[in-house]
Amino acid sequence: MDIRKETQLNVKVDARKDTQLNVKVDTRNNTQKDDISHNIIKFGKYDWRVLEIQGGKALLLADKVTHVKMPFNNTCTGVTWKTCSLRKWLNNEFLTQEFTPQEQEQIALTTIQNENNQWYRTEGGEITKDKIFLLSLSEVVTYFGDSGQLKVRPNNSISYIDDNYNKSRIANSISKRSEAWWWLRTPGISNHASFVKYDGLLLVHGYRVDNNNKRGGVRPALVVNL
Numbered sequence: 001m002d003i004r005k006e007t008q009l010n011v012k013v014d015a016r017k018d019t020q021l022n023v024k025v026d027t028r029n030n031t032q033k034d035d036i037s038h039n040i041i042k043f044g045k046y047d048w049r050v051l052e053i054q055g056g057k058a059l060l061l062a063d064k065v066t067h068v069k070m071p072f073n074n075t076c077t078g079v080t081w082k083t084c085s086l087r088k089w090l091n092n093e094f095l096t097q098e099f100t101p102q103e104q105e106q107i108a109l110t111t112i113q114n115e116n117n118q119w120y121r122t123e124g125g126e127i128t129k130d131k132i133f134l135l136s137l138s139e140v141v142t143y144f145g146d147s148g149q150l151k152v153r154p155n156n157s158i159s160y161i162d163d164n165y166n167k168s169r170i171a172n173s174i175s176k177r178s179e180a181w182w183w184l185r186t187p188g189i190s191n192h193a194s195f196v197k198y199d200g201l202l203l204v205h206g207y208r209v210d211n212n213n214k215r216g217g218v219r220p221a222l223v224v225n226l
Contacts, residue, residue, distance in 0.1 A: 080125025166200030
């Protein structure tokens with residue numbers, strides 16, 4: 001999926017617009033070379049990275065992994081983003097428990113096009129409409145740095161992307177306060193879903209969808225109406 005086309009989010013952040021969210025902007029900047037920085041805002045109970053703003057909408061990604069030990073799907077079987085249990089949880093329990101009714105209204109219903117895995121050709125499934133979702137492989141590359149490896153695989157024995165943007169992709173866990181891996185909605189190989197490893201490697205091959213180890217989990221994304 002290309003969120004930017006679906007929501008017309010294709011320009012850099014104008015921090016002045018963040019005031020319409022009634023939140024404060026954290027102007028922390030990363031100094032590490034090749035480390036992509038984003039503005040940080042408070043929305044609901046969490047801090048969010050502002051990935052893009054345009055057309056009265058803002059694309060947000062949780063600054064940290066909000067929930068650990070969350071499988072992509074409750075059982076190890078062939079699923080897509082549309083059919084996985086994590087999508088159902090995010091758009092029901094997570095949405096209603098983590099946001100007030102007013103905040104829920106501000107979250108846009110977004111059309112999600114689910115891409116096939118670029119290396120393994122695993123089918124991404126049907127288009128969905130979601131308020132809460134996960135980023136895809138191509139969106140991580142778009143917003144955290146593109147070394148060209150997703151488009152052109154270095155060699156057929158490589159199952160992950162290891163490049164200068166690893167540091168940008170690292171996220172901490174809210175509960176453990178340590179680096180954590182986080183799910184993506186793009187499928188991996190059969191019965192797997194892609195993810196970002198705790199050290200920032202982009203695992204195109206993926207984890208088994210029923211993986212629920214305590215070292216990682218969910219880093220939600222959403223689009224808000226400004």
